[in-house]
Amino acid sequence: MNILTEVHDINTATGTMRTQVFRPATSGQFASIIFYSEIFQLTAPITRAAAIMAGHGFVVLVPEVFHELNPIGTVLAYDDIGKDKGNADKFTKPLEHHDSDTEALVAFARAQTYCNDKVGAMGVCIGGHLTFRAALNPDVKGAFCLYATDIHSNTLPCKQGNDSFTRAGDIQGELVMVFGKQDPHVPAEGRSAIYQQLAAKEVNFSWLEVNAQHAFMRDEGDRYDPALALQMYQSAVAFFHRTLN
Template sequence: MRGKMTNGEMIKYASRAGEVAAYISKPEKTSKPAPGVILIHEIFGLSDHIKDVADRLARAGYVTIAPDLFSIPEIAGVLTSENLSEAMKFMHTLPMEKMRDTDYVAQALEKYETGNKQGLLAAMQMAFMGGMPKPKLVEEMKGAAAYLRSLDGVNADKIGSMGFCFGGGMSILLACNEKIDACIIFYGENPDPISLVENVKGPIMGIYGGKDIRISSNVDKLLSAAVQYNKAFEMKLYPEAAHAFFNDTNERTYNKAAAEDAWERVLSFFSKNLSSGQ
């Protein structure tokens, strides 16, 4: 999945919180304005993996911006690289099936020994235990959409979103609050309340792992809302895949066959609904 970086760079764009850091990757050559995609990172932040996915989308013809949502002041002091690294180490000590069991995680945190316990607890509370300021993050993502639309060479009428894990939930939440022409959810949580789906303007695609019970067992609620509010929704469930199966830097969860098939579905969905024509 790795590939040469193409026209990618870190930038900053103006938003509610001031300047937000982001990675942007552009197609090398376009004969006409290209569609844009807002790519939203996992709970562990704007990683090299997410930048690589942005580059892959750019090679497919999409101007792609991946905001560092953890760079805003409300979050930056808590979800630091040190604290996130400690959180990742802690999470890797847990059985995969218990990673989203908040009671189990809380008990394991009490017993976990580290020299950065305060930072770990703060990061875990914000990232995994309901402390994330999602309404504020929606505003930062709307700022990313506005920035994309302002760029020369971007088709302002064709903007999509895609995210993984935490970012998958934020992708659909953005589509509930902004005109997004095609929304992709990789194993992300449903909007809360689910009635927000009524506001979605474009089609939705959900991609899930069968072994990701906590997330995948709630997809029926999103499907029901899509039916209730007459929204286009398509879904793919990979029975043998776990949470984060697309991330090829995570040896514990990566599923090559599912990831490759999912990528083809991503390209087909965006081509159909964003009409890249590149």
């Protein structure tokens, strides 16, 4: 279906968070997906990914994940300067601030006339971690995490005992974890630790490891795998239609 794109500035506990909204260009109420980006924020590949999901009948909200640390509208380049800045932001913003961002996004979605009350989350790289983190919120009924970083290593700032790995058992909705076997950011031992933790905590989750590098979904650069990306979009659409609709 055709889609509309809007920009909203959402109030959060830690400041204004610019969010792009992609939604079906037709009347009705639709389930919402919070789409968490890489460290580079709302790049062209991220907005294209959000548009694909919205075209399948979802309202997709893409927030600036480091809104406290950058001027509104900041998009980092896929180069060393952008990577260094994004990683610095990643290791500066506490997970608790991401939690309050998620709360604000859920409240925003449910206040819109074109949204129903069902909310899911999807994300790539650090956004995969933030999707996992969003699943700790009981309002998030489904979470599709693509090559989520920093869960196994517990390297993101947070209060003691409030890291995502430790709190995996608090996830109430359904979870999908997807990793590339050739991803150096989440090596085999890290993937195994996450799997074992989810199983031990009896989380309702699905697990997929594919032959791909980190960022295989990003439709720019040498690591892009178009066939796998298409498979993941199809899987995510089916997952959200089942868990949210």
